[in-house]
Amino acid sequence: MSDVAALAGVSKMTVSRVLAGRGVAPATRERVQLAIDELGYVADAAAGALSSGRSAFAAVFVPSLASSNFSDTVRGLTSALEPHGLQLLIGDTDYDLEREERLVRSMLRHQPRCIALTGAQHTPATRELLVRSGVPVVEMWDLPATPIDAAVGFSNAKAAREMVRYLTGRGYRRIGFLGGASELDRRGMERLKGYLQEVKAQGMGEPRVVRLGESPITMSHGAPALEALLQQWPDTDAVMCVSDMSAFGAIMQCHRRGLSVPGDIAIAGFGNFEMAACCSPTITTVSVDAYGIGTRTGETLLAALAESDGAARHASARTSTRKSVKIDYTVIARESA
Amino acid sequence: MSDVAALAGVSKMTVSRVLAGRGVAPATRERVQLAIDELGYVADAAAGALSSGRSAFAAVFVPSLASSNFSDTVRGLTSALEPHGLQLLIGDTDYDLEREERLVRSMLRHQPRCIALTGAQHTPATRELLVRSGVPVVEMWDLPATPIDAAVGFSNAKAAREMVRYLTGRGYRRIGFLGGASELDRRGMERLKGYLQEVKAQGMGEPRVVRLGESPITMSHGAPALEALLQQWPDTDAVMCVSDMSAFGAIMQCHRRGLSVPGDIAIAGFGNFEMAACCSPTITTVSVDAYGIGTRTGETLLAALAESDGAARHASARTSTRKSVKIDYTVIARESA
DNA sequence: TTGAAAGCGTTACCAC
DNA sequence: GTGGTAACGCTTTCAA
Numbered sequence: 001m002s003d004v005a006a007l008a009g010v011s012k013m014t015v016s017r018v019l020a021g022r023g024v025a026p027a028t029r030e031r032v033q034l035a036i037d038e039l040g041y042v043a044d045a046a047a048g049a050l051s052s053g054r055s056a057f058a059a060v061f062v063p064s065l066a067s068s069n070f071s072d073t074v075r076g077l078t079s080a081l082e083p084h085g086l087q088l089l090i091g092d093t094d095y096d097l098e099r100e101e102r103l104v105r106s107m108l109r110h111q112p113r114c115i116a117l118t119g120a121q122h123t124p125a126t127r128e129l130l131v132r133s134g135v136p137v138v139e140m141w142d143l144p145a146t147p148i149d150a151a152v153g154f155s156n157a158k159a160a161r162e163m164v165r166y167l168t169g170r171g172y173r174r175i176g177f178l179g180g181a182s183e184l185d186r187r188g189m190e191r192l193k194g195y196l197q198e199v200k201a202q203g204m205g206e207p208r209v210v211r212l213g214e215s216p217i218t219m220s221h222g223a224p225a226l227e228a229l230l231q232q233w234p235d236t237d238a239v240m241c242v243s244d245m246s247a248f249g250a251i252m253q254c255h256r257r258g259l260s261v262p263g264d265i266a267i268a269g270f271g272n273f274e275m276a277a278c279c280s281p282t283i284t285t286v287s288v289d290a291y292g293i294g295t296r297t298g299e300t301l302l303a304a305l306a307e308s309d310g311a312a313r314h315a316s317a318r319t320s321t322r323k324s325v326k327i328d329y330t331v332i333a334r335e336s337a
Numbered sequence: 338m339s340d341v342a343a344l345a346g347v348s349k350m351t352v353s354r355v356l357a358g359r360g361v362a363p364a365t366r367e368r369v370q371l372a373i374d375e376l377g378y379v380a381d382a383a384a385g386a387l388s389s390g391r392s393a394f395a396a397v398f399v400p401s402l403a404s405s406n407f408s409d410t411v412r413g414l415t416s417a418l419e420p421h422g423l424q425l426l427i428g429d430t431d432y433d434l435e436r437e438e439r440l441v442r443s444m445l446r447h448q449p450r451c452i453a454l455t456g457a458q459h460t461p462a463t464r465e466l467l468v469r470s471g472v473p474v475v476e477m478w479d480l481p482a483t484p485i486d487a488a489v490g491f492s493n494a495k496a497a498r499e500m501v502r503y504l505t506g507r508g509y510r511r512i513g514f515l516g517g518a519s520e521l522d523r524r525g526m527e528r529l530k531g532y533l534q535e536v537k538a539q540g541m542g543e544p545r546v547v548r549l550g551e552s553p554i555t556m557s558h559g560a561p562a563l564e565a566l567l568q569q570w571p572d573t574d575a576v577m578c579v580s581d582m583s584a585f586g587a588i589m590q591c592h593r594r595g596l597s598v599p600g601d602i603a604i605a606g607f608g609n610f611e612m613a614a615c616c617s618p619t620i621t622t623v624s625v626d627a628y629g630i631g632t633r634t635g636e637t638l639l640a641a642l643a644e645s646d647g648a649a650r651h652a653s654a655r656t657s658t659r660k661s662v663k664i665d666y667t668v669i670a671r672e673s674a
Numbered sequence: 675t676t677g678a679a680a681g682c683g684t685t686a687c688c689a690c
Numbered sequence: 691g692t693g694g695t696a697a698c699g700c701t702t703t704c705a706a
Contacts (some may be wrong), residue, residue, distance in 0.1 A: 001683065011693045016685060025691060040469055045446040046392060047683035049383040050698045065408045075402060078429060087447070090427055092415060109382040110424070132377055219615040248615070255592075255617035275612065278556040278585070280592040338699065348677045353701065362675060384699035387682050 001041070008035040019043055049111065058301065059112040061091040061100055063119070063185075067216070068273055069290045070118065073140060076294020077116060084302060086113065093118070095184040095215065101126045108133055114301040119186050120144030120151075136304030138297045141187060143324055150304070152297045152325040156187045159286050159329045160194030161201075163240055163268055166284075166331045168202060172238035172266055175199070176208035178225040178250060179242035180215030188215055188242045191270060195240060208233045217242055222249015223256075230265075237265060238337060244269035244276045247283050251336060266337035281335035288329045296325050338380070345372035356380055386448065395638065396449040398428040398437055400456070400522075404553065405610055406627045407455065410477060413631020414453060421639060423450065430455070432521040432552065438463045445470055451638040456523050457481030457488075473641030475634045478524060480661055487641070489634045489662040493524045496623050496666045497531030498538075500577055500605055503621075503668045505539060509575035509603055512536070513545035515562040515587060516579035517552030525552055525579045528607060532577060545570045554579055559586015560593075567602075574602060575674060581606035581613045584620050588673060603674035618672035625666045633662050 005012045008031045017024045018032040049055040058081050062070040078088055089110060091103035101123045108129060114136040130137050130148050137149035144151055167175050177195045179188050192209065199207045210229045213221035225246060229236055241247035247269030254261045261267050261281055269276055272287035300323060342349045345368045354361045355369040386392040395418050399407040415425055426447060428440035438460045445466060451473040467474050467485050474486040481488055504512050514532045516525050529546065536544045547566045550558035562583060566573055578584035584606030591598050598604050598618050606613055609624035637660060
């Protein structure tokens with residue numbers, strides 16, 4: 001920066017102002033810009049962060065980057081935050097709360113301006129770290145009973161109940177559920193809960209649940225899960241899957257067995273992945289705007305940042321937003337159920 | 338840090354050493370650790386980076402986080418770099434070289450220790466920025482004629498030729514190609530090039546190419562692309578798709594039309610996505626180890642870092658690795674072709 | 675094994 | 691509109 005200042009015949013402060021886009025005389029600004037280009041100068045973000053006391057980072061934690069659900073959410077977040085000069089620090093927790101805690105701990109070293117994480121469940125230490133960090137926090141993809149700060153999501157249980165009601169509305173009464181075996185996928189567990197609640201509420205008798213494979217259940221688990229279901233309850237007339245992935249696997253297995261979908265058995269998914277609209281038959285599913293969860297989360301965080309800036313200026317106390325943004329979902333009726 | 342030092346009755350330097358895991362007497366170390374825990378102290382990475390002159394960031398640029406190909410590569414990179422304390426800064430270029438340039442420019446402000454990017458094509462300014470940055474650079478997913486520094490990838494054209502040879506080996510002679518319409522997906526263009534080369538080499542007559550939809554072609558373009566192909570060349574006996582995504586769309590369209598795959602028409606994909614093994618029929622494809630590209634890239638970068646550390650210690654000149662790592666691929670014969 | 679001082683490259687703050 | 695100075699919170703370096 002000194003070099004640039006010298007070449008332009010100004011002080012470092014003026015260079016700093018040019019870079020920040022503050023009030024500088026047009027002529028001066030141009031000279032400085034020329035010097036910057038000539039030297040190929042790139043300002044050091046670390047120095048800026050240290051000096052100003054504010055980084056340009058936002059941290060986000062997702063269970064998996066491999067799921068299009070969460071990569072869409074990350075893209076949405078990026079689209080909301082990048083225009084404000086925030087660089088995303090992405091942590092892939094691999095559905096592991098301990099790993100989430102380690103990642104949060106290491107991310108906090110970078111002093112992120114705000115934090116987004118997935119789900120309502122975290123280790124006590126994670127919660128403590130987040131609260132102590134003093135930055136805006138949004139939990140996504142769920143509506144926690146006791147949010148850390150704000151939340152952007154929906155009730156996975158209610159959404160699942162709606163799908164069961166859709167199926168019963170189409171006349172299906174012997175409805176099975178396919179999901180993952182482990183408890184790690186909290187959203188999946190909520191959907192199972194919703195299924196069980198609705199089956200009970202409608203007096204549909206014994207629930208027909210198959211849980212197979214690590215959570216979240218993958219495409220390839222769909223086939224064996226369907227087999228297990230049909231073996232235990234051969235008269236099943238509809239299957240609700242924890243995600244479109246497993247629904248797809250189940251449908252492909254029906255092809256192999258020569259079962260017609262939905263003629264012999266109806267199959268529904270969850271998430272409205274790209275494949276659901278493309279598969280033959282097209283898959284009936286619950287549509288959730290994953291990208292929108294990202295953008296809404298970004299907006300919520302930006303609002304909290306703006307507010308805390310204002311608060312700082314007015315020397316008032318730190319504001320806690322504690323807002324819950326409810327995300328819409330809809331059952332999309334397609335061919336498979 | 339001063340607070341921690343005061344509470345532990347030591348100097349800041351000792352606290353710093355404890356955090357860095359350097360030589361500190363066990364008793365002292367324990368006292369300091371206690372103070373850290375008590376105060377919930379989190380070291381500031383920006384200050385550390387500024388002071389030491391080295392950040393803990395690695396930058397990676399991918400065309401899209403939505404593609405499982407690239408998210409797998411990112412996961413592989415993470416697995417290689419995270420254990421070395423490097424935090425990934427991920428840039429989603431959206432297949433846009435101008436956007437890549439902007440992202441590189443803004444990433445460089447964070448002084449990444451090393452950089453990975455996708456493909457061989459970049460704007461001149463991007464190349465210049467990367468070279469001037471002086472940090473190790475790896476280009477992934479391709480083998481550039483003139484790499485910026487090092488490369489980890491394979492020849493998409495050769496891989497495509499191998500698939501054509503596989504198909505002709507199975508007796509197919511009237512082979513079509515489905516791909517995206519735009520030039521942005523360089524890897525896709527290379528695959529098309531390979532197809533054209535092999536069709537010519539084997540004297541198979543007029544190439545049967547359908548290019549449809551933005552690149553990279555999605556699942557939903559597979560169906561209309563197949564229709565267009567069959568309309569123009571009704572006697573086509575095999576279709577090679579630029580990716581498993583479009584192959585899937587094409588296969589589903591065959592289901593709808595009552596065409597048997599591969600009985601009436603064979604269909605092959607590229608990439609060995611999860612769905613390829615799960616679809617009915619299972620999809621013949623070219624398997625590429627996307628995750629491995631990430632880990633190999635990480636290892637290449639780490640080696641370059643270690644070397645440049647050594648070089649610094651020996652006061653020798655900056656080393657340029659200029660290594661090309663060739664990634665294996667194989668045609669996986671499955672049911673669809 | 676530990677400590678003191680000097681700086682890293684920027685921005686906040688206050689003069690001019 | 692511009693410049694000087696003092697931090698920001700660490701690590702490097704050197705000395706004890």
